[in-house]
Amino acid sequence: MTIVDNEVELQAARSPWNGHASPEELDHWSRTAEDVAAALAADVLERDRRNVDPHAEVELLRRSGLLNLIIPAEWGGRGGHWESALHAVRILARTDASIAQILAYHYANLGAVVFYGSAEVQERLFRRSAQAGWSWGDSVNPVDPSLELVPDGNGYRLEGIKHFSTGASVGNAILVNAVISAGEDQGKFLALAVDHDRAGIEYLGNWDALGQRLSASGSVKYRGVQITSEDIIGEVGEEPFSTLVTPYIQLAFGNLYLGIAQGALARGREITLGRRNSWFLSSAETYAQDPLTQRVYGELDSRIAAVEALADRINRRFDGVIAAGGQLTAEARAEHAIEIARLKVVSSEVGVDTANRIFEVTGSSSAKSAVGLDLFWRNIRTHSLHDPVDYKKVEVGANYLLGEVQPISLYT
Template identity: 65%
Template sequence: MTEHAVVERSPWHGAADATELDHWRAVAQAAAEHLGADAWERDRANEQPFAELEHLRGTGLVNLLVPAEHGGAGAHWQTAFEAVRILARTDGSIAQLLAYHYINQATIVFYAEPADQGPWWRRSAEGQWVWGDSVNPVDPTLELTPDGDGYRLNGLKRFSTGSSVGDVIIINATVRGGDQDGAVLAFVVEREREGLELLDDWDFLGQRLSASGSVRYHDVRVDPADVLGEIEDEDAFSTLVTPAIQLAFGNFYLGVAQGALARGRELVLARPRSWFLSAAPTYAEDHLVQRTVGELVARTAAVEALADVLNAEFDAVLGLGGQVTAEQRAALAIKVAGLKVVSTEVGVDVANRIYEVTGSSSARSGVGLDLFWRNVRTHSLHDPVDYKKLEVGAHFLLGQVQPISLYT
């Protein structure tokens, strides 16, 4: 790799301007309204979200981060994170799919050599690929066995978000045998690849349409052309993939909180009277209701302010490319961990406590308020938030930084 290529590395530079942000906010809002019209009914039906992803393709959101020279919108990560947040206000499952798609698609940059990235981008843009994943790092059961000039893939991988509906799946697996024994490779296969078995076993409380079931691999052929590259755990630039993942989570939880507040407001305003012990004529005019709502709105606004700062900061650090240092990467990761803490707690709390002001009628099946709590409660268990608190605390007290992983 040339010195210029090492320094460059990132195709994303500068910051999102008002024109870019306003345009894609409007696009995402229109998509959110479309999805929100029947989000609860689709959640109950629990069918694979092929139609929903087809709608996203039509909006252009799928190619949002693809560099313009390769056929995409050439937008920034701040814009992408906001799009995820906006979709999460009405449909958490599809917001998760879009968030993971952005991260998975970006592995083109994080793992492939700069000279090889263009063809990957162009194929993805032209096919409007949605990228699923099969990389769960706490379920390391996949093995690549050398076979001729390629490999054979075997094993089971759970929590493979988007795998059952995406056009392609990004996979991480360890090579066993041969000259690359022990190396962890990132590679891409199409969903219909022979030997790939989609188990369709995702049956959880929330995020029901996130297509996060297990995938079993039976001697799946992996050719050299499928390989993006080797995963290097200590490379400051490529490991920015983890702060990106966690930042997407923070925006997702924020969006769910905002959606729960918006739906709660509708329900409160629709209540014609007030509690019989209240002196107020309606629930919306009851000071106790106003106090609870005011607290939840203020806390959500604080999370939004932090997320907005970090979304822009991520673009700035990513734009450094090969010049980003381990110290810069660590500083960003700690800030994002802080967002993970507060967005998780506020998201879960808002989605829960909004019931205190909407009343018993809002718990009726069909109202749909439960969707927000079920979604944020389910996804917030992705990795324990207490360990994020430890990261932030250890860094504040001792300057310690956690070892780099797909979680830190």
């Protein structure tokens, strides 16, 4: 099987997304996400403790229409914008950050169909995905040894193991990145769309982290998995438009962390207002009336509001960036990536700080397991380690001082 170089086609590619979300669209998907979050809230702690793959939760996403949000209407989707998708991720993260993560990665994997695939591939996969309400997981972790595509007749055999394959075990389709190991196309790095139940795929179920326990991020082993031309999305390269998957996922992280902070603050407020006494040295009647308590809430609320304003601005701008398609320049891509890196820095720190300090104003009883306030801290502490925030600070600082831009990768 010969892989055609699609660099020229990608440079001329048109984006299937254009314009911006209307207030009506944003309101619709916000209310949809809030309804899903309310359903998830009913047993969020119990599900977190059970730590099993969230098949029922993904079905809830499917029934809500959120899985089809960004698929263009012409191909059977809901025709929504990325701003709406990112806001939905944020809303879900206020209640259940694990399911918010699965949804965020699902959108990234749908985006990859456009970033790497031809117009024909996009239409074929989007129509199938929209009709069946597919959930997309992935096996693309770039710090893992690459999966191999071994030439086999008219196709390939997929071999190897990928750790941190978010959503793969509960998805209908898996986005897989793999390198051709031999033949005339040796060394080419391909993106594949592989169905969940393909023979030779084994889901190891070994995700057992402190937080994000229901994000279905376990390892996947591939042994002799047959790959045909129908499974190939396209070649992974460095053309600016095709690399927007990284700025998007970092932007999704910023919204995820913001949502966790908002959820922790709201849960803390609920606990504080329920306390009917005050510290014995305080002159206030209740903890909520104590100026020291009010000071902490005032600081955290103000910092969260600042992060929210930044996230809202960048979310809206992303729709304009992605609409450029193959006309997107490296300079415009880099400028947007730096904006998103700034959000990653402040959302990470505000998220961790809020989820930590909220215990200071809710008292020792809030540390009880049944209260569940720890869920926010465990989730933000786990996911904020995805890639070192210090390197994002360096990325922003080097650009500010010297105009430097980091080399394109699946982390920058």
